[in-house]
Amino acid sequence: MELILTNHSSYPRIGDGTDHQLLRRTIAQWEKGEKTDADLRAAEDRMTELALGDQIVAGLEIVTDGQIRWYDTISHLAGKLQGIRINGLLRFFDTNTYFRQPVVHGAIERTKPLLVGDFEFAKGKSSQPVKPVLTGPVTLARHSIEENGKAGSFERLVESYTAALTPEVAALAAAGAGLIQIDEPSLLKYSADLPQAARSLKAFGAAKGSSQPMLAVYFGDATGSAKPLALGLVDGRNTRLEDTRTVAGQLEKIGRCLGSARAWLSPSCGFEYLPRDRAQLKLRHLRTIRREFLGSAE
Numbered sequence: 001m002e003l004i005l006t007n008h009s010s011y012p013r014i015g016d017g018t019d020h021q022l023l024r025r026t027i028a029q030w031e032k033g034e035k036t037d038a039d040l041r042a043a044e045d046r047m048t049e050l051a052l053g054d055q056i057v058a059g060l061e062i063v064t065d066g067q068i069r070w071y072d073t074i075s076h077l078a079g080k081l082q083g084i085r086i087n088g089l090l091r092f093f094d095t096n097t098y099f100r101q102p103v104v105h106g107a108i109e110r111t112k113p114l115l116v117g118d119f120e121f122a123k124g125k126s127s128q129p130v131k132p133v134l135t136g137p138v139t140l141a142r143h144s145i146e147e148n149g150k151a152g153s154f155e156r157l158v159e160s161y162t163a164a165l166t167p168e169v170a171a172l173a174a175a176g177a178g179l180i181q182i183d184e185p186s187l188l189k190y191s192a193d194l195p196q197a198a199r200s201l202k203a204f205g206a207a208k209g210s211s212q213p214m215l216a217v218y219f220g221d222a223t224g225s226a227k228p229l230a231l232g233l234v235d236g237r238n239t240r241l242e243d244t245r246t247v248a249g250q251l252e253k254i255g256r257c258l259g260s261a262r263a264w265l266s267p268s269c270g271f272e273y274l275p276r277d278r279a280q281l282k283l284r285h286l287r288t289i290r291r292e293f294l295g296s297a298e
Contacts, residue, residue: 006264241282
């Protein structure tokens with residue numbers, strides 16, 4: 001089985017080094033009016049470059065921009081759509097992170113690019129292919145509320161988010177994204193939402209051009225598939241490094257069952273839950289695990 005090393009999505013925005021405190025300092029100064037929007041963007045650019053560099057040095061063959069510019073996985077996209085205002089903080093699943101809840105007050109519309117500019121920046125700074133990541137319509141709908149509170153709002157929200165994100169998928173593909181990841185952590189908690197998710201993915205598939213969409217589910221157990229899989233066998237929420245031989249053994253078992261000769265090896269979720277130094281070790285550990293699995297030095 002061929003294993004391709006990739007990051008899942010996010011990467012820590014801060015670290016112990018002076019350089020790794022840049023974005024935190026700039027945000028604090030920006031909030032006081034001491035830094036401009038351009039200063040903030042420059043700090044985000046620099047931290048994105050550092051995140052890309054860490055992934056490339058670790059040996060990853062597909063990287064992400066680290067979602068450095070994201071406040072959270074829900075409001076970053078929803079807040080850019082017309083018809084939505086962003087409300088207060090709520091806990092994101094059972095993690096120690098929070099998201100700002102979208103409140104839908106009108107028709108949800110994409111009136112401008114959401115991630116295309118960020119993708120193009122990262123693509124220009126990376127020697128490896130960059131994978132953009134979109135939070136999926138089901139997860140966005142599950143974490144949003146409608147201002148009018150009408151019955152049956154969930155299905156309408158999924159449809160509206162799907163319609164808004166479909167042109168973004170097309171734009172990312174046109175910008176050169178070979179892979180486009182759709183994050184749907186809510187699916188493993190609300191399995192009854194699978195039909196809605198399938199309709200969304202069908203719409204994205206029609207707009208994907210030559211790109212390959214990837215569905216990412218996490219915070220739960222998922223069954224296998226005859227399609228190529230991304231195997232999140234490195235825990236993105238635990239600082240402990242996995243036993244190399246144990247994971248290699250898991251890969252051997254999975255490889256015998258897969259209907260594909262190719263799979264991606266990645267963290268189980270984004271790395272925003274870990275300190276930066278541990279996230280770096282986890283990235284490097286992916287290569288160590290693959291080496292053990294292959295039984296030879298790379």
